[in-house]
Amino acid sequence: MSHGNKVISIWFFIGALLLIYGILITGAGIHGLAHPPTTEVVLSNLHAAIWWGALLIVLGAVYLYLYAPSRKNRS
Amino acid sequence: MHVIPGLFLLPSSRLISLEGVDIAIIAIYFAAVLLIGFYLKGQSRTGDDFFLAGREMTAWIAGLSFLSANLGSLELMGWAAASYQYGILATHWYWIGAIPAMLFLGLVMMPFYYISKTHSVPGYLQLRFGEPSRALSAVSFAFMTVLMSGINMYSMALVMKVVLGWDINFSIWVSSLTVAVYVALGGLRSAIFNEVLQFVLIWLGSLLIPILGLIEAGGWQGLQQRIAHNFNQDYTHLWRTLGSFSANPMGIHWTGIVLGLGWVISFGYWTTDFLVVQRVLAARDLRSAKMAPVIGAGFKMLVPFIVILPGLLGLGVLPMKLVGEGAAVASGGHSYNEVLPLMLARYCGPGLLGLGITALIAGFMSGMAGNVSAFATVWTYDIYRAFMNRKATDAHYVGMGRWCTIIGVLISIGTAYLVMQFQSIMDYVQALFSFFIAPLFGTVLLGMLWKRATPAGGFWGLLAGTLSSIGMWAWVKADPSALRIIALSPDARDMAENMYRGLWSWIICVAVTYAVSMMTAPLPEKSLAGLVYGCTEIPSEGAIPLHHRPAFWAAIVIVVFFALNLYFW
Incomplete structure (x- = not known):
């Protein structure tokens, strides 16, 4: 999914962004456990921020690993 | 394929307050798209690099970009609103109004676009029918x-003002200049790469609404029961209610x-609108x-899952009833157009x-980048090079493309401010855009599949189809009772008028093209050779x-x- 052999794959950028977002969103979810917001969202008991953030972390890490420029160079 | 009307009348209360982490996520997104633009700057030196991404994109990248360029934020918000208003019928614009046409583009039309090595759809018309049709x-x-780009930009800025309380000028300038920078730097490759990023963000940012919504509603059947309890009309069947207009x-x-949307409008948009076709032309083989x-x-x-379902969930779970824009402004309540932010x-x-x-902003940017990159290509190759300066160097045309991107964005910004002053312009421009798509499909289709079509036939057919479409629109504007003739029923509404007007203008285009040819x-x-079915050898895919x-x-x-249509029949 990259351009020739010269350009870093777009999936690498996406992986990096998802990893950062996952950390931020999971962090916000954990913070919300300790300090519940004044206005709670519907189904807040499901703690969506925590598991959705975790999903982003996993997806981001997988893409970072699979499309890392160093990995391509080695192959 | 946009649904924007009404967003201008959104009431001026803020729906959502963002916290520090939310602002950080949005800021990181802007930094990421600019980073990609700067990173790809050095990869766009030749005309093919800048305007066709070097024709090196994989099928996945080109396919996701193809879809993302269409998946603008107004597409998301507009169709979520339409599904609250019209129910699951809005899904027709995603299924019968897209799928057959996209497959037809891939399997039947793409070989001719690709083998002819054209840079654009007007470029194909020049090869097939000559300069007048291209012009x-x-x-x-x-x-x-550029007009549509400006209108979308203003609508998005207005949404940001209503949803987040952001200043309209801030939204317009920051978002559009960001797009200008990354497209001008990296050309189509940068636009496509960012569109793939935006595609992922749109899905990951929107997907939680239907998931949590279905949990709250008790699944699809629970949602159907809630809607049936809240409203008397059938909102959850695709075809069952289409036996009569009323x-x-x-x-x-x-x-x-089936005929207006599924055939003419859909095939016209997905197979001849260069905004989307350009992404596929960038494919590597x-x-x-x-x-x-x-x-x-x-x-x-799958898009109805993140666009249509939130609107239906709004019908089932929201405690308040959303109303039309005028009523919302008068009562201070919420309009259909706010259903997606409300669910968020x-x-x-x-x-x-x-x-x-961020998903909404990403949608806006992908749509705008699609517009400006397509504009830069058509201006540079089909207007500037064709009629003003035929003999310049490739580097000169790349420079022109970069400047066109900036100028296209500035014109779009100007349009946004123009629309701010004269909001009724939007209705006219939307209609103008639709005038062209249906007849263009007739011209391109005959050009590709009928070798007897001549340059004069192509040009006069296209012109007659376009003028007849404008004529029908003006007729209904001047005399609303004409709707029963154009759309075959006095009960028909705006959507139906657009579908039938497209169908008639396509038939006129085809008939005139045939007669003149x-x-x-x-x-x-x-x-x-290389342009028409029967005169072109399509390369074998091999073993x-x-x-x-x-x-x-x-x-x-x-x-x-077919299975989805039967399930939701």
Whole structure:
């Protein structure tokens, strides 16, 4: 999914962004456990921020690993 | 394929408050798209690099970009609103109004676009029908593209003002200049790469709403029961209510959906609108070019999950009843157009809210980047090089493309401010855009499939179809009772009028093209090689496994398409 052999794959950028977002969103979810917001969202008991953030972390890490420029160079 | 009317009348209360983590997520997104633009700057030196991304995109990249360029934020918000208003009928614009056309583009039309090595759809018309057809097509497209881009920009800024309380000028300038920078730096490659990023963010930012919504509503059947309890009309069946104009909230008959939307409007948009076709032309080989629309079609079938379902969930779970724009302004309540932000605010707390807003911004940027990159290509190759400066160097045209991107964005910003002053312009421009698409499909289709079509036939057919479409629109404006003639029923509404007007203008285009072609001398077959079915040898795909063949995946997509329509019948 990259351009020739010269350009870093777009999936690498996406992986990096998802990893950062996952950390931020999971962090916000954990913070919300300790300090519940004044206005709670519907189904807040499901703690969506925590598991959705975790999903982003996993997806981001997988893409970072699979499309890392160093990995391509080695192959 | 946009639904924007009404967003201008949104009331001026803020729906959502963002926290620090949400602002950080949005800021990181802007930094990421600019980083990609700067990173790809050095990769866009030649015309093919800048305007066609070097024709090196894989089928997946081209396919996701193809879909993302269409998946603008107004598409998201507009169709969520339409599904609250019209129910599941809005899904027709994603299924019958897209899937057959996307598959037809991939399997039937793409070989001719790709083999002819054209840079654009107007460029194909020049090869097939000569300069007059190209000029008519290119000027209309360039004009409408920047106008639409400006209108979308203003609508998005207004949404940001209503949803987040952001200043309209801030939203317009920051978002559009960001797009200008990354497209001007990296050309189509940067636009495509960012569109793939935006595609992922749109999904990940929007997907939680239907998931949590279905949990709250008790699944699809629970949602159906809630809607039936809240409203008297049938909002959850796709075809059952289309037997007459008055039996459904859209005021449309199944013939309008199948022939007007499913055939003319859909095929016109997905197979001839250069905004989307350009993404596929960037594919690295013919098989990838054929596969890209098939991949796009597969994902397009899923889009109702993040667009239509939130609107239906709004019907089922929101405690308040959303109303039309005028009533919302008068009563201080919420309008249909706010259903997506309302659902976002209902389920998403800090962090997830920032991701959801980022999805909306990403949608806006992908749509705008599509517009300006297509505008830059058509202006540079089909207007500037064709009629003003034929003999410049490749580097000169790349420079012109970069400047066009900046100028296109500035014109769009100007349009946004113009619309701010004269909001009724939007209705006219929307209509103008639709005037061109249906007849253009007639011209391109005959050009590709009928070798007897002549340059004069192509030009006069396109002109007659466009003028007749404008004439029908003006007739209904001047005399609303004419709607019963154009749309076949006095109960028909705006949507139905658009569908039937498209159908008639397409028929007129085809009829005139046929008549004029039969009266003029045919082109020698030798000159049609690579352009027309029957005169072109389509390269064999060779001995590749079945699962690598576009036709195999297209067959799977079409089976799923029929299954979905039957399930939600």
